[in-house]
Amino acid sequence: MVERLSRGPASVKELAAPLAMSLAAVVQHVQVLEQSGVIRTEKVGRVRSCRLDPAGLNVAERWIVERRALWERRLDRLGDLLAEPEPSSEQRAPDRNTTEEQS
């Protein structure tokens, strides 16, 4: 959908056309895209036309960059720990309870 919109604005119908989905489903997608600021829409008569919002895409880009940085940090940390020689003697820290994800 975003790809299609990057080639110029389109109505909901047009967005739905190539997509093996009901119109309603597409509308839902459009709604979340609008709420998250990636696109803007405007209703003219009975037609709602959608276009990308460049500013919003910048936000999206920033989001992804952050995400990426986070993963990089994790991997680096992990890499460091793996590079270290394994601690042969048991010296287990007593479970700090910081924000921590599972798996």
Place this chain on the structure above:
Amino acid sequence: MVERLSRGPASVKELAAPLAMSLAAVVQHVQVLEQSGVIRTEKVGRVRSCRLDPAGLNVAERWIVERRALWERRLDRLGDLLAEPEPSSEQRAPDRNTTEEQS
């Protein structure tokens, strides 16, 4: 869990301890981690001990790097298209049907 394992091998019990989850749930996590090659486990008596598999982590890292590259490519492409002046005259390509994701 991976974080914990990066500080040295541990039994399933130990992994479960700080995790507000049943043992069985942890075992499930351990299974997928093992299947995807991130950890290796060995059963000694009634205890299954788990350790990270450095090689497996390399695989995981490669996976993430690929993923990242993919997103970068997408964003770049999108950025390019946005940078272009909007095509004012209607010159809509007739919907090529290549592999394409929704939204």
Place this chain on the structure above:
DNA sequence: GCCTTGGTCAAGCATGGACTTGAGTATTGG
């Protein structure tokens, strides 16, 4: 006027993932 078109809304269904429960098994300390 009235049927068609493009969209809207609410409800509901299907699926998948993460977790729990409960029953069972093998090891092990006493």
Place this chain on the structure above:
DNA sequence: CCAATACTCAAGTCCATGCTTGACCAAGGC
């Protein structure tokens, strides 16, 4: 020998997502 421990396994629950359906409504077009 017995009970506790450390799992294992199958089944079932819960919940979020993504989509469909059907009723509805406001433009158009003829």
